Every structure is written in structure tokens, then in C-alpha cells.
Ligand SMILES: NC(=O)N[C@H]1NC(=O)NC1=O
């Protein structure tokens with residue numbers, strides 16, 4: 001007998017960075033200890049537990065860097081236990097929680113410590129936190145960075161939300177100052193990019209005119225609001241050398257502006273969400289407030305344009321933007337579409353939606369989906385080389401998927417606190433059947449979710465790699481399409497590279 005392992009997952013179709021391959025995976029002390037030809041480990045080695053993955057896909061657990069779990073104070077909207085249970089059931093093993101909708105928002109070290117104390121022992125999977133950049137907290141950014149946030153989030157338009165002291169949007173000059181400060185310590189800024197001037201003016205105009213429907217909501221947040229905000233932020237990033245990430249981009253035109261900025265050497269990445277890749281404005285009008293989000297869902301052409309950009313490697317990552325609320329804020333009698341909460345509860349469905357709509361329907365290679373869902377977010381936000389990939393030495397964070405299962409998503413399948421979702425009733429031809437975080441099963445079909453074992457990950461500010469590290473995905477996508485995405489070497493990113501030395505990854509050790 002050879003090595004003794006804790007777990008062997010045998011004969012799965014394993015999605016590696018180089019492609020899908022029949023393989024066995026051995027796990028020891030929470031990490032991937034060996035990857036070998038299918039059937040070669042079983043029998044040759046001892047293991048405390050064996051999972052037979054014959055006929056199943058094994059992917060790196062998703063790294064969802066955009067969720068709103070809303071504690072403290074708004075845990076009745078969504079909390080760490082229920083939100084993370086939904087993620088686990090959907091094949092996600094690491095997430096980063098956004099600094100807003102909870103109260104106090106995560107805009108200083110005290111608020112971060114309070115939030116961390118609430119997450120401790122409650123989360124099913126591993127997690128990290130975002131800090132916030134808001135008017136007036138420029139002096140608090142360094143303390144948040146020192147406490148290990150993955151980056152800072154700011155809103156260029158009104159974020160909504162409730163409560164005294166809630167999160168606020170930031171104007172141009174405060175944004176520039178925040179970028180300057182963040183760049184000084186090698187941090188990263190994530191932006192919700194919609195122009196407040198455009199969206200607030202249209203919202204006020206439509207309110208006067210009594211226009212309150214789904215189409216009116218979409219028209220009040222047109223594509224140009226996103227494009228103007230992205231353009232302005234890219235200029236400020238070039239000026240301040242601040243590393244930038246755009247959350248939930250909804251238009252291919254904005255992706256193209258970001259791609260052009262990358263070619264100029266600006267250190268910037270782009271995220272989109274499953275809903276912009278799977279639902280249109282027409283769907284929003286049909287489904288109602290469960291499909292309301294900001295930026296709003298767009299037309300079919302833009303949806304397909306985003307898939308093309310994803311295939312080209314021009315979209316760096318996909319995250320859920322899970323932003324739920326109590327049922328009544330979506331469906332109360334007499335509530336107009338305009339007044340319903342804007343946020344889609346999608347934490348559980350990211351991986352299955354991407355497999356269904358990407359791999360199945362559009363032929364997107366599995367390794368490209370895996371890069372967008374796992375490796376790239378882990379890399380960009382300092383969680384790599386611990387999270388995000390199936391490779392020796394990485395945490396054994398795995399999603400096991402049955403690619404031969406047909407089911408229609410039912411309300412009762414959902415683990416998040418409030419069961420409104422635009423995907424209820426949707427048919428899937430694949431299903432996550434088991435999720436492992438550091439080698440421990442956190443979700444198994446039938447058994448459900450095992451709660452509370454997730455650990456917090458902290459990231460030193462200067463440990464986050466520059467965008468060049470993501471070029472592998474662009475190359476992967478370009479190879480698939482045989483259309484090249486090239487970056488101009490030695491331009492702004494070279495001048496802007498922070499002088500701080502690169503630190504080792506400070507992910508929490510497996511306990
Ligand atoms: N406040 C908040 O969570 N907003 C999120 N919801 C949404 O649809 N877009 C967002 O940025």
C-alpha cells in the first residue's frame with residue numbers, strides 16, 4: 001500500500017486549468033495531495049473515505065466575490081448561515097461579503113470586527129470581507145487593509161438600502177482622493193459603475209410622470225449611465241494608478257472600454273453576473289421584481305455580446321451579486337416595480353447557470369468557465385494559490401456535478417433566507433450533487449448543508465496580483481476563438497505598479 005490519504009475522489013471528469021480529464025484526486029489535511037490518472041490511486045493507496053465520481057464532473061469550488069449577506073442588523077434580509085448554505089448547495093466554497101446593506105456598513109476596522117464576529121462559526125464555507133469607500137472615510141482605508149479586506153467597494157450611484165448611517169455613493173472628487181489613497185498602499189477598488197447624474201435625473205422625471213413599471217425602471221438606468229461611469233472611472237484610475245475592478249457590468253460596450261483600457265496598461269478587471277448572461281429586460285417584465293437589479297437586465301443582443309466577450313477572455317470573472325431582501329420588499333400588495341428592492345437572489349445558481357447556458361448551450365469550454373468562476377477571482381483578490389484551482393497544494397475545495405440530471409428549480413430547493421428567485425421553475429440539465437470545502441463535505445444531495453465550518457481568509461493589501469496575472473484566461477479564451485487579446489507591454493501598469501514588496505498569501509490555515 002502507498003500513501004495514506006483522508007479522501008480519494010475517484011474516476012471523476014476533473015476540470016483542470018488545461019482542460020477536463022478523467023482523474024483521481026487525493027486529499028490530505030484539507031489540501032489536494034495528488035492528482036493521478038483515473039483509477040490509479042484507488043486500490044494503490046489507502047484512504048479513510050472514497051467518493052466514486054464516475055460519470056460526474058469535478059470542478060474547483062466557485063469563488064463568489066460579490067454577495068450581500070447584510071449582517072449586522074439586516075440579518076433578517078440575509079445572514080451568513082443561510083446565505084453561505086445557498087452558496088454551498090450551488091458549488092461555491094469561498095465568498096467575499098460586500099460592505100453594504102448591513103449596518104454599520106464596513107467602512108472602518110470596528111465595523112469589520114463586528115461583522116467578522118457575526119460570521120464566525122456561522123458560515124458553511126470559507127469567506128473574506130470587502131471594505132467600503134464612502135464619503136468621509138478616506139482615513140479609515142488603511143486600517144481596513146491592515147485587517148485583511150480583499151479590496152474596497154464604492155458606489156458611483158445611490159446604493160439604496162435602509163437605516164441611519166447606511167452606505168452612500170461617492171462623487172468624483174472623493175472618488176479620486178479615495179483612489180489616490182488606495183493606490184498608495186497597493187489596494188484595489190471595486191466600483192458599482194452607474195452615473196448618479198443620469199439615473200437620479202431620470203428616476204425623478206419618471207416619478208413625476210407616474211411611470212413605475214419594469215420598462216420604466218430599465219429606461220431610468222440606460223446603458224449610457226454605465227458607459228459614462230466606466231469611462232470616468234478608467235480616467236481616474238489612469239491618473240491615480242489605482243487598481244480597479246468593475247462589478248456587475250451589464251453591457252458588452254463597457255467590457256470593450258475596459259478591454260481597451262487594459263491594452264493601455266491600466267490595471268483593471270471586469271465582472272459580470274449570471275443574470276446578465278441568462279435573463280433579458282423582457283424576462284424582467286415577465287418575472288417581475290424577483291428579476292429587478294441594478295444595472296438592469298438588458299436586451300438579447302447585449303446578453304449574447306457578453307457571452308462573446310466571456311469567450312474571448314475579456315470578462316475576467318463571474319459573481320452572483322446575491323442581494324436579497326424580505327419577501328414583502330419584492331411582492332407586497334400595491335408595491336410598484338420601481339419601489340421594489342433592487343437585487344437578485346442568485347447565490348445558489350451561479351455554477352449551474354453557467355454550465356447550462358455556457359457549456360451546454362454555447363459550447364464554452366469548462367476550463368474557461370472554471371477560470372471565470374474560480375481561478376480568476378481567487379487570483380485577483382489575493383486568495384491564490386490557495387483557492388480557485390484543482391492543483392496539488394491547493395485547498396480541496398470542490399464542486400461535484402452530475403451532468404446527466406434534469407430538474408426544474410423549486411422554491412423548496414433554495415437555501416437562502418427568502419425564497420424569491422428569478423430562476424424558480426427554470427429547467428437545468430446538470431446539478432451540483434456534492435460540495436467540499438477543505439476536503440470536508442459541506443453539501444450533499446439528500447443530506448443537505450453542514451453549517452458553521454467555514455473559516456475567514458485575510459489578504460494583505462499588496463498581495464493582490466496585478467492584472468497581468470489574469471492574461472492566462474485571455475489566452476485561453478483567445479485560443480478558443482483564435483482571436484487575440486493583447487496587452488501593450490510597459491505602459492501605464494508598469495508606471496503604476498506599487499513599489500510595496502509582494503507578500504506571501506495569508507489565507508487562514510486549515511483548522
Ligand atoms: N444595495 C445593493 O445591494 N445593491 C445591489 N443590488 C443590485 O441589484 N445591484 C446592486 O449593486
Ligand SMILES: [Zn+2]
Pocket residue numbers: 066068098321323
Ligand atoms: Zn452588489
